[in-house]
Amino acid sequence: MxxxxxxxxxxxxxxxxxxxxxxxxxxxxxxxxxxxxxxxxxxxxxxxxxxxxxxxxYWACMPTKALLRDAAAVRAARALPAAGRAVSGELDVDAVLRRRDRFxxxxxxxxxxxxxxxxxxxxxxxxxxxxxxxxxxxxxxxxxxxxxxxxxxxxxxxxxxAQVPPIPGLAEVKPWTSRDAAAVRTVPERLAIIGGGVVGSEMATAFSALGSRVTVISRTRMLPGVETFAGEHVATALEAAGVTLHLEAEATAARRDAEGAVHLTMGDGGVVTADEVLVATGRTxxxxxxxxxxxxxxxxxxxxxxxxxxxxxxxxxxxxxxxxxxxxxxxxxxxxxxxxxxxxxxxxxxxxxxxxxxxxxxxxxxxxxxxxDERAVTQVVFTDPEVAAVGLSAETAAAAGIEVRVADYDLGAVAGASLHADSYRGQARMVIDAERNVLVGFTAVGPDVAALLHAATIAVTAEIPLERLWHAVPAYPTISEIWLRLLETDGRDH
Known part of the structure; x- marks a missing residue:
């Protein structure tokens, strides 16, 4: 027993x-x-x-974030001129994997x-x-x-x-699932990822930083579960990092050749070749x-x-x-x-x-x-840049019958963000129930935006009227000043 x-x-x-x-x-x-x-x-x-x-x-949150963290720290240092000059060389992949093992x-x-x-x-x-x-x-x-x-x-x-999609030949090539990616021992030279959601986006970020040539194949845009602008920021950053994106596309067949390479036939007749393929298309x-x-x-x-x-x-x-x-x-x-x-x-x-x-x-x-579970679902996507979201997107709020008002602001124009990194790129959005004048959703994309999330979660969960949020004074110069700028933007819009 x-x-x-x-x-x-x-x-x-x-x-x-x-x-x-x-x-x-x-x-x-x-x-x-x-x-x-x-x-x-x-x-x-x-x-x-x-x-x-x-x-x-063992196979998700903790080991995958450990895989992502070293590269994120290097990117943060290189975003500043003096710190960037102090950082040289490439990631020690073995050290990254050993740290992952500890987590x-x-x-x-x-x-x-x-x-x-x-x-x-x-x-x-x-x-x-x-x-x-x-x-x-x-x-x-x-x-x-x-x-x-x-x-x-x-x-x-x-x-x-993990759910393996019914693509002819895919099961026979023995694709990776998220478990295999999280516990990887050898980083493949070429990695194809089927799926552009959270797992696909995070693993594309991780493996490209670890040295793989990554290709993402997604039937949708990147990160279809969040605001469109957030997915676009992530897609742009992935491409800048050398990731090849096939969006609104699909693989129709798979085979592994005698040398071990996987060949994915695309719907348009093209072929993606990789050493391993990771399926990230949902859960069962x-x-x-x-x-x-x-x-x-x-x-x-x-x-x-x-x-x-x-x-x-x-x-x-x-x-x-x-x-x-x-x-x-x-x-x-x-x-x-x-x-x-x-x-x-x-x-x-x-x-x-x-x-x-x-x-x-x-x-x-x-x-x-x-x-x-209905009002204030919170999520951070640990890509580069990060995505932090709570509550409804503008699209889902409108679909729920809410009279929607949005306020958008460029995070790079916030003093605290510009101090955080030169050429900071990001965006934030408040989704407002116009009838009740309360926040029902918030999304931010940019480096280290996870720090903004809990303030938004409290505002959404407590249904704090925007009139009261004006009295929640953000410290200067921090990235939290985005709250003042969003409220000012909303005030000018109506």
Missing amino acids: TATTPGSATGAAGAPETYDVVIIGAGPAGENVADRVVQGGLTAAIVERELVGGECS ASDWNDAGQVGWLEGVGITLVRGNGRITGSRSVTVTHADGTTTVLAARQAVVIATGTS PNTKDLGLDHLGLAAGGWLAVDESLAVVDEAGMPVDGGWLYAAGDVNARVLLTHHGKYQARALGDAIAARARGDRPDLSAWGRHAVTA
Whole structure:
């Protein structure tokens, strides 16, 4: 048996070990649900078939940002004349990869397992499947099984995996997914990336800086999920860095030749040749082998949830009385680690509150409702330049029926930005609900714009009237002066 103390999960199948809450998936969402329910006085067991810490810790957020950081630091230094003269030579690729390894804990989860033990969460290693009402059977690596029973709730937090598009021959060339890119040992001379979204854009930035000749093939513009101007800034910078972009184009076939090179046939008949190809075209939920059929749900699909994150059926009703929940990417609300953790905190608190009888209505407005998933989704894209966004774009706000007013400003004209880097290039936009005169969206693109994001998040989440934002005085000379300039621009426009 592969159960970690405290607690025990060594019972044979048919003799269940009982906990208040059983969580399937020990990524960021699962860990946070478990932590909150334990803090609320309940017992919790968490089931994991891979590494405790999940995708973000080992194959996504942390290692990929480590791959990007050294090159970003060099670019920042070279943007200043004196500092630029002090920086010479090329990146030490091996040193970058060694630092990446540290951020991925060398793909060893002992530290996170120790954290689980320290806070009183039982870890059960293996593949968890729902086998009945409030019942999860875990199959361990040696083929033995453990049955876990939940008094209060079962939470699915199994996340997603990379989706490989159905391009003829692509599966046979064994393309990289985001996991392969994050854990790369040898940087290829030529890398083709299929997909121009966040993963495609970030990995194009990283691998071009590490020495690859990168080609991006995207059926859309770059970064279709953000304001158009932001994607255009990133596309321009990638091309300046030597990346070849095929936008609004697609690969129609793939093959690997006897020498190992991959050839991608394009829709216009052209061919892109590379040593490796990375697919970055979306995610698919990890729900194929969860036993969802025991509850009348289809395997392999996204889990629909209500505002309390209870899994619901096609009619929108909680499944089997409402004991099954889904947190994080698997519910498709927002596929971002920080939003999965946000959902998990709210859900864990709500489950504990219901167990105490404090709050029977888990969907009630307030602390336990995950309203940010609709109102204030936050995201930073760690390209060069960075993109930081919260809330709605002008396009999505208009599509939602909001009377939209926008204010745009050149970030390079802000004193703090010009001090930050010579020839600073960037742009910021406020998206305003004209009827209520409140901010519903904000996007900035430029070096280090992530520092602006939380101020915008507070403004959007709190629905602060623009009349009050005038009294939030930005310090001079900092890049935050963009807020004054945007408000001035908006004031002149109406």
